[in-house]
Amino acid sequence: MLFRELVAPRTWLGAAHLLLDIAFGFATCLAIGCWLLASAVLFPLALIGVPVWVGAAHLSEVLGRMERLRYRWLLGEEIAGEPLPSRSGRLLPYAGTLLRDPGVRRRIAHQLLAFPIGLVTSSLVYWVITLGVVLLLMPLLGLMLPTSDGAILGLDISGAGARLAMAPIGAAMLLAVPWVVRGLVAADVAAARALLGPVPGSLTARVGELERSRARVVDSAESERRRIERDLHDGTQQQLVSLAMTLGRARSRYRTEPTGIGPLLDDAHQQAKDAVTDLREMIRGLAPPVLADRGLDAALSAVAARCPVPVDLTVELEHRPPAVVEAIGYFVVAEALTNVAKHAQASRAAVGVRSGEGSVWITVSDDGRGGADPAGGSGLRGLADRVSGVDGQLSVDSPVGGPTVLTVEIPA
Known part of the structure; x- marks a missing residue:
């Protein structure tokens, strides 16, 4: 079980996502930080500072879209985005609308926090994997890479016993990689949903919830339809076929032995009652008259x-x-x-x-x-x-x- 989790594709896709956090975080933090700094410095000059701020908000939206694509491709997580407010009227009121919009502020907050968050997640995953591999291979490394002071990465490997004792520690660290990755991915996705996703109560969030509800209702209706079809085909239809055959046998016997059809009629009557009972059970999910x-x-x-x-x-x-x-x-x-x-x-x-x-x-x-x-x-x-x-x-x-x-x- 532990080894299967270690070699599972989702573990290494999650690790790849976390290792990329620092690169994407640095790029987005640098880009948005420079634009925000430029807009703040130039803000007294409204003719320059206002367009720079509007450009920063649009750049943030593009970078947020790229981040959501990364979550979808590597983790399979669908994160709906909060669109920018539509522009109406002059540039200055639109800049104020962008500044007051919670979706813009949350998205920019995520991009400014992406680098410190990525520094933590990427470092943890990198060192857990690296140290696990190094410690696991320590007996072999001690023979292949002799050093004058008998140490690798600050670890004493001068004795064969010390090197052998480090291998189980490395194996344990590697077996813990899936759980470390899973916990960090869960925290990363939660932060992304909170800051890159729709603002709670917004129209986008409402539409997304209604779409998911509609999909669940459609699936439920389709499952109910398949249940009714299966019950009709496998249950009621077979019972009615059996009932028709029993009545056919009774009709044939009636011509030659009119007094001997009683058991057949009793059997047909019971089959008809069973069919009615099964029909009532089958339509229990339908609205009664x-x-x-x-x-x-x-x-x-x-x-x-x-x-x-x-x-x-x-x-x-x-x-x-x-x-x-x-x-x-x-x-x-x-x-x-x-x-x-x-x-x-x-x-x-x-x-x-x-x-x-x-x-x-x-x-x-x-x-x-x-x-x-x-x-x-x-x-x-x-x-x-x-x-x-x-x-x-x-x-x-x-x-x-x-x-x-x-x-x-x-x-x-």
């Missing part, structure tokens, strides 16, 4: 009644929400109560639905064992994906030992 006919209150009452755990249901809606909101609310409650019945070991659950502040709020709680983690189960992740597809929010509060409270806000 009662939801469209009578609304969320009646549909959730049916869900609560079927739940093995006693459920206290409260629905307080001023107006009937849109159909898509009702459908998502129904699926959220149905899946949440299924999770309660399967995993929570709860004696009671409560569901509350209310409207307010332009949203529908859904709360599902239970007195079970707790410990629910959205990152650790596909059920809660699927709910989060479904809710985020309509710009909603899902949060889970589930300490170990309980209780668990799931809260969903769906814009209405």
Whole structure:
């Protein structure tokens, strides 16, 4: 396992990225620093200093784009950029807009900090790898490179025992390289996302989140479609074929032995009942007719009644929400109560639905064992994906030992 991590491509791509940090950091820090210094010195001369500042902001945007390409090529990390404000009107107001823009300031801060950060990351990776290789090969180096004072890189290699003792230390350092690289890459990517990525709450960040939500919803819908196709083909279709064959045998026997078709009819009847049961199970993820006919209150009452755990249901809606909101609310409650019945070991659950502040709020709680983690189960992740597809929010509060409270806000 350790050796596999050491030779994994992602380890050495990450190491290459970190070793390049110092070169890219020096180049970007020098370029942006010179432009900023020139704009500050020439700022009293507005006709010169203002265009220099605007040029520095545009140069920073180009360098940020190059940095994001490096993260994509070497690490596979997609970092969306915050675009420059569009220019409208004269140069001086535009320069002020650039100066006030948080995306410009954060990007320039990253480029000024890139050199000291790169100095740390590149040095750590370089010395861990170099010392690991040198110590591992120390027995061989001591024979091939004899020195007058018996030392290499300040290490005493005059004795064969000392040289042999250094080899395990070098091996341990090399085996630690993947974890060092992984930690430094994680910190580097976090800094890049914070300073090179979209400003939280900006239109770019919002669009990026909506694109990711749409992709998750499309994937979820495609998975559901494949499930229905597979269940129809492998289950219901085969049952109906078997039912047709049984009825065909009954019809053939009826012509010659009318009184002997009873067992065949009983078998066909059971097959028909099984097919109906499987169809109901297959379409469990589809919205029931009662939801469209009578609304969320009646549909959730049916869900609560079927739940093995006693459920206290409260629905307080001023107006009937849109159909898509009702459908998502129904699926959220149905899946949440299924999770309660399967995993929570709860004696009671409560569901509350209310409207307010332009949203529908859904709360599902239970007195079970707790410990629910959205990152650790596909059920809660699927709910989060479904809710985020309509710009909603899902949060889970589930300490170990309980209780668990799931809260969903769906814009209405």
